[in-house]
Amino acid sequence: MTFALETQQLTIRFGGHVAVDAVSCAFAPGTLTAIVGPNGAGKTTYFNLISGQLKATTGRVFLHGEDISGCSAPQRSRRGIGRAFQLTNLFPNLTVLENIRLAVQSRAGVGLNLWSVWSHHRELIGRAEEVLETVALTAKRDLAAAALPHGDQRKLEVAILMALEPDVFMFDEPTAGMSVDEVPVILDLIRALKARRDKTILLVEHKMDVVRELADRIIVLHNGALVADGEPAEVIASPIVQEAYLGIEVAK
Amino acid sequence: MNRFVWIALFILGLLVPLVVYPVFMMKLLCFALFAFAFDLLLGYTGLLSFGHAAFFGSASYVTGHLVKNSGLTPELGVLAGTLFAGVLGYVVGSLAIRRQGIYFAMVTLALAQIVYFVALKAPFTGGEDGLQGIPRGVLFGLIDLNRVYSVGGHPLALNLYYFVFAVFCLGFWIIHRTIHSPFGQVLKAIRENEPRAISLGYKVDRFKLMAFVISAAMAGMAGATKSLVFQLASLTDVSWHTSGEVVLMTLLGGVGTVFGPLVGAFTVVTLQSELSSVGSWITVIIGSIFMVCVLVFRRGMVGELARLLKRPL
Numbered sequence: 077m078t079f080a081l082e083t084q085q086l087t088i089r090f091g092g093h094v095a096v097d098a099v100s101c102a103f104a105p106g107t108l109t110a111i112v113g114p115n116g117a118g119k120t121t122y123f124n125l126i127s128g129q130l131k132a133t134t135g136r137v138f139l140h141g142e143d144i145s146g147c148s149a150p151q152r153s154r155r156g157i158g159r160a161f162q163l164t165n166l167f168p169n170l171t172v173l174e175n176i177r178l179a180v181q182s183r184a185g186v187g188l189n190l191w192s193v194w195s196h197h198r199e200l201i202g203r204a205e206e207v208l209e210t211v212a213l214t215a216k217r218d219l220a221a222a223a224l225p226h227g228d229q230r231k232l233e234v235a236i237l238m239a240l241e242p243d244v245f246m247f248d249e250p251t252a253g254m255s256v257d258e259v260p261v262i263l264d265l266i267r268a269l270k271a272r273r274d275k276t277i278l279l280v281e282h283k284m285d286v287v288r289e290l291a292d293r294i295i296v297l298h299n300g301a302l303v304a305d306g307e308p309a310e311v312i313a314s315p316i317v318q319e320a321y322l323g324i325e326v327a328k
Numbered sequence: 329m330n331r332f333v334w335i336a337l338f339i340l341g342l343l344v345p346l347v348v349y350p351v352f353m354m355k356l357l358c359f360a361l362f363a364f365a366f367d368l369l370l371g372y373t374g375l376l377s378f379g380h381a382a383f384f385g386s387a388s389y390v391t392g393h394l395v396k397n398s399g400l401t402p403e404l405g406v407l408a409g410t411l412f413a414g415v416l417g418y419v420v421g422s423l424a425i426r427r428q429g430i431y432f433a434m435v436t437l438a439l440a441q442i443v444y445f446v447a448l449k450a451p452f453t454g455g456e457d458g459l460q461g462i463p464r465g466v467l468f469g470l471i472d473l474n475r476v477y478s479v480g481g482h483p484l485a486l487n488l489y490y491f492v493f494a495v496f497c498l499g500f501w502i503i504h505r506t507i508h509s510p511f512g513q514v515l516k517a518i519r520e521n522e523p524r525a526i527s528l529g530y531k532v533d534r535f536k537l538m539a540f541v542i543s544a545a546m547a548g549m550a551g552a553t554k555s556l557v558f559q560l561a562s563l564t565d566v567s568w569h570t571s572g573e574v575v576l577m578t579l580l581g582g583v584g585t586v587f588g589p590l591v592g593a594f595t596v597v598t599l600q601s602e603l604s605s606v607g608s609w610i611t612v613i614i615g616s617i618f619m620v621c622v623l624v625f626r627r628g629m630v631g632e633l634a635r636l637l638k639r640p641l
């Protein structure tokens with residue numbers, strides 16, 4: 077079997093600090109892997125190395141068995157690695173719909189089209205509206221992204237990723253800072269995505285009940301290194317998680 | 329923007345030389361087109377070029393030279409100037425777009441100074457004197473642009489005016505189309521959040537370079553047309569004063585607004601002609617007005633109005 081995504085000895089150093097330390101891990105197509113670990117463990121940085129936001133000091137990244145270590149961030153995105161950011165990362169003065177349209181447009185490959193008028197691309201706008209519907213933001217489509225409350229910004233962040241329709245979805249704490257009644261919208265989306273079984277999902281999430289329910293597998297990062305990997309029940313029960321991660325979870 | 333507004337403005341543009349001195353109007357249209365071209369970069373892509381006079385001015389030299397010494401018709405002269413500015417834009421843009429913020433502005437300024445130096449020293453530019461007596465010529469070999477009509481006892485160069493107006497409309501239309509194309513949407517995305525545009529798969533450097541080339545070419549089209557109106561291509565056109573002036577016009581009118589560059593150009597061109605008698609104090613006066621506007625109207629005149637009326641203008 078070719079893995080959807082694989083990292084080999086992926087490492088990045090910031091000065092003397094090793095933020096991601098020789099992480100080798102392969103992700104089977106159609107699976108959902110939760111990545112857990114305390115704050116500062118290197119989860120976000122690991123995502124940055126996979127999506128190409130950061131260049132690895134050493135190590136390689138493979139997508140569907142192909143070495144993409146030399147590819148730039150936009151190339152990786154076009155090849156099918158998509159991500160939502162932990163810190164909301166929107167186009168603040170564009171409307172909600174425009175934010176999503178930009179992802180739809182990239183997906184459709186009409187970015188360099190200079191000759192047509194945007195509003196005539198009905199099919200792209202229709203697709204953007206569809207995505208908007210799934211995160212229950214239709215009523216706010218014409219508001220500037222910056223004017224949305226935090227929870228809606230998080231939804232928009234996820235919606236942009238959904239609109240991009242990559243092969244590999246990376247969610248970085250998608251529900252962080254959301255109110256309790258907003259969380260299910262996001263989790264339902266991820267659940268539905270997982271049910272399709274044609275997309276590979278990486279999910280950084282702190283809420284253990286969520287992880288236990290959604291994940292096919294859990295990997296644990298600690299000080300940049302991969303310290304545990306396995307079935308959810310097994311990993312959650314392991315001493316290293318109890319100590320390195322759940323200790324913090326309980327303290328919170 | 330409502331179709332009727334466009335039609336009304338178009339008719340206004342056709343009739344205005346009967347009321348307003350055509351040379352003033354032609355100067356305004358050239359500078360307004362220049363400002364619209366500049367705003368494609370500043371307002372829609374988030375790039376501050378401090379060397380746009382290089383495109384405006386070099387095109388006016390190229391057009392002037394070809395029309396005067398090679399006998400090109402005016403429309404081909406303007407086309408040649410526009411293409412030259414586009415190619416120059418490609419060169420300058422390729423060197424500048426990898427820099428961010430103030431460094432981008434510095435690179436464009438430095439390259440524009442090189443263009444200024446060439447204009448000063450090259451054999452065909454007329455050095456300090458510039459290129460004088462550029463003939464307006466006969467459009468398509470049919471329409472004499474020098475022809476003056478007597479309307480109500482006033483001699484009006486209407487052929488020339490309508491030629492300038494047509495060039496302006498063409499340039500404005502190209503820029504407007506660009507802004508409202510899928511490409512233009514990506515430019516806005518780059519202005520808003522470049523890293524996120526990258527993560528969506530956009531090769532932003534390519535977009536910035538294309539925007540730069542279009543902007544440079546349109547600035548060139550404005551400068552080329554200006555050289556026919558004033559029958560002059562001079563060092564002023566390539567100087568950093570002119571680069572600064574277009575920044576000023578755009579900021580005064582309102583960055584990233586539909587009409588801001590036009591209103592800004594109108595304000596500056598009016599002040600210049602009204603205050604031409606006060607000599608060098610004009611710089612101080614325009615500078616002060618600019619300061620007040622920046623402090624009071626942070627979004628520019630049109631930008632503030634649009635905010636008050638809660639609709640894009």
Ligand SMILES: Nc1ncnc2c1ncn2[C@@H]1O[C@H](COP(=O)(O)OP(=O)(O)O)[C@@H](O)[C@H]1O
Nearest residue numbers: 090094095113114115116117118119120121122
């Ligand atoms: N650009 C950077 N420069 C320097 N240090 C960084 C940078 N990005 C991340 N780090 C460091 O790498 C470590 C891992 O951070 P991060 O990946 O954000 O952790 P997590 O997402 O697991 O909370 C932290 O110690 C952080 O300070």
Ligand SMILES: [Mg+2]
Nearest residue numbers: 119120121162
């Ligand atoms: Mg993180």
